[in-house]
Amino acid sequence: MHVRETGIAGLLVFEPSPHRDERGWFSRTFDADVARGAGVDPHAFLQDSQSRTVRAGLRGLHGRVGRGEAKLVRCARGAIFDVVVDARPGSPTMGRVETFRLDDENMTSIYIPRGCLHGFQALAEADTCYRIDAPHDPTEDVTVRYDDPDLAIDWPMPVSVMSEKDKAGRSWADLTQLLGAAAGR
DSSP: OEEEEOSSTTOEEEEOOOEEETTEEEOOOOOHHHHHHTTOOGGGOOEEEEEEEOTTOEEEEEEESTTOOOEEEEEEESEEEEEEEEOOTTOTTTTOEEEEEEETTTOOEEEEOTTEEEEEEESSSEEEEEEESSOOOGGGEEEBOTTOTTTOOOOSSOOOOOOHHHHTOBOHHHHHHHHHHHHTO
16 A cells, blocks of 8 residues: 655545456555554544445535544545545645545545545545544534635536535635634634
8 A cells, every 4th residue: 555645734645556356356445554654543533434425416515623533535436526625724735625536446545634624526426435533523514615716626527416504515715714713712
C-alpha cells in the first residue's frame, strides 16, 4: 500500500496494491502499520458506516464545527467523484478544493483530517464506506452548498437527487464567517 500527500495538509491518499488472478482480486483496504507510518492513529476510528447513492446523486458538502471528525473514505462498489474542502481556520490551504475519483477498481482510500468539508457525486450507483474517529454530534453539523460559486467545484454531471438539508446548505462565505467568529472566542 502506497501513501500519497495532496495539496491540502493532512489529506492523504492510500493506494492499495491488489493481487489479481483468474479468480478476481484480493486487496488490503486498511493497514494499521501503514496508517501509523503516515501519521494517522489507526486506533482512533470509532465507527464504520456505509452509504448507497444512486447515479448522479450528490451528498455534501458536509463538515463539523467544534471538535469535528476525521474520516477514511473509499468506494466499495461503483464510482464516485469525491470532493474535500479545507475549512480549517488558520490552515495555509483554507478554501482549497481537492477532487478524486474513488471506485471499486482503483480501491483508493482518502484520509480526510478534522476540519475539512466532504462531499461526493455518484458516477454510477455506488457504495461508499467511511471509517470515522468521533461519535456523531448533530449540534456540530454544517452543510455548505455544493454549487457555491466561491468554491467553483466542477461536478461531473447534473445532480439527479440530493437531500433537502444539502439543498439548504449555507454559503462558503457564511461558514468562514462562522468559523472566524468561533476562532476569535
